[in-house]
Amino acid sequence: MVVKNKANITIADVAKKAGVSKTTISRYLNGKFEFMSDESKSRIQEVIEELNFRPNKLARSLKSSKSRLIGVLISDISNPFFSILVQGISDTCNQHGYHVLVANTNNATAKEQEYILSMIDQRVEGFIVNTTGFNTEFLREIEDNYVPIVLADRPVFSDTFDTVKSDDQQATMDIIHYLAAKGFSRVGFFSEPILNVGTRIIRQQTYRQACKEILRIEPQEYEVGVKEKEKAQRFAREFVSRNEGYKKVIFTANGLTMLTMLEAIHALGLRMPEDVAICGFENWPWMEFVGSSGITAISLPSYEIGVECVNRIMLRLEATTKIKPVTIKLPTKLNIRGSTE
Amino acid sequence: MVVKNKANITIADVAKKAGVSKTTISRYLNGKFEFMSDESKSRIQEVIEELNFRPNKLARSLKSSKSRLIGVLISDISNPFFSILVQGISDTCNQHGYHVLVANTNNATAKEQEYILSMIDQRVEGFIVNTTGFNTEFLREIEDNYVPIVLADRPVFSDTFDTVKSDDQQATMDIIHYLAAKGFSRVGFFSEPILNVGTRIIRQQTYRQACKEILRIEPQEYEVGVKEKEKAQRFAREFVSRNEGYKKVIFTANGLTMLTMLEAIHALGLRMPEDVAICGFENWPWMEFVGSSGITAISLPSYEIGVECVNRIMLRLEATTKIKPVTIKLPTKLNIRGSTE
């Protein structure tokens, strides 16, 4: 029988039964044993176990304004990248004795605001936000007036927030160096048409830089949404014919775009890498056996990003002085497979 | 400026400024306008907007023992099946004005207990549990003494819990009927060696039943863990040679096992479906273009399971009388592709 505090035992019941005051119980619960007699201590412990007493966190929180809750806002939790991020966040928070309040914003700016405000009403102690990108001012106000915020994965172009993300510049330069060495003289950048997502922007800008510095070509960029199957096929065809005679590769900015383009390639009956090669951001287990010998892809440190986000929040919660915001870039890994042979 | 309740405005401040009592403010906040003058009402509204007042949910919760929080325990949130489930749960809870406290149990029985107890301390109003399977007694105690529980996806063999899951019996019978009609006389059941997970057990039992009633063969069952690459290859080879001369198909009990076996098939250089066919539970986008023409797979209603779980909880929270526990089985869909041609 693990459970039996049916009667809603409170600190007062424990105090009465132990023959001490509520204060002493409170001290016991908070580990303030310095000036407590050993008798009291062991007596209290006995009674607590006997009554199966567990303190009401709501009451504690109300009194202390410390809820031991972290608010987590995720743009799309069904995306494995983000669910692993949440796993990292959740596991680490739990280790610190915190719980996470998770909400799915579905990339909607208004929902992001609404949920954040509502979580503040619950007195969360901090936020980890995978932001939609349109709430920079709002987030700054929250951070200024309430609790710390760490941005997960998606930066905003303002250095006032702690940000934890993958090192996308490095990753992009690395993969393009690799592609160039393999003889791919034409690299097309394929991404989702989502405005304002810092991650995409950084990958795209680094791609452009790499086009100039490494490949010495004009960038070839395509924006295609997840549901736009026809457009994806048109773009694939266009990219292939436009670069006739060159070794060419489709470079996708994220896992969803990879899926979109793989579908198109499959539908068009193109061979990888003979007709067109492919590679991109986000590495998933199934990529090992798609095509004749797998898809070249960049592993992102999703779990570790989650862990670091929590570490930053905890740092700020413990800090007594202001801490300067930093951007933490975690290393990625390039997995080379047959799709870029 | 959306935010500016820096000074922690309380109901008392609003009352003072509006020239009424705290009670009236409280009534206003709770929509008890029946006996309130229109002057008071509009005056209060003004002041609330002016001061940007938002009620402290912690205080409300302490008073009412209603936290507007639902606890969600997930065995492995990095698994897309579960992350979509969480999405369904989270979206639906938010629609009802609830937030979700999410914890990842990593299939650990002790963690499941620990997090549940801790969430009770936070006064969550209900639980949605994707249980490890070893906490039946514990969960029953929680439900008896505290708050409603709904089991998501994984049933336990006890009819005392509300359970929401996919209709695995139907799905299994359907796919085996389909396979039999296609001429597959040998079907092997491949699953993870996890004990006590109701979902696996049901799929396996139905498979056995189908072996008897439809295929009229002895069941051929293999248990292989996600990391056991060699074992997977051994089993694949064994299954193929054992059923030499028959049309045979590997039937995987979940997405992870599908990945494990695809890897093995790929490593062994087996052709699908010529050397061995494959199909299984869980349908993902990438399955459309693995192999020459996709993988046959069963779509599971993950999101809808999440939605229904919340509906059940809400039903219980609103109910005044005891509600009889039910098991809700949601329909699946068979996606036929080239791997079972």
Next chain:
DNA sequence: CTGAAAGCGCTAACAT
């Protein structure tokens, strides 16, 4: 070493 009492912000029974 311990306790009395005040109060966190809100709600609700009981007045009026």
Next chain:
DNA sequence: ATGTTAGCGCTTTCAG
């Protein structure tokens, strides 16, 4: 139609 008052369960001065 509105206010007074007493808590919800805990923490924390302040006083012994």
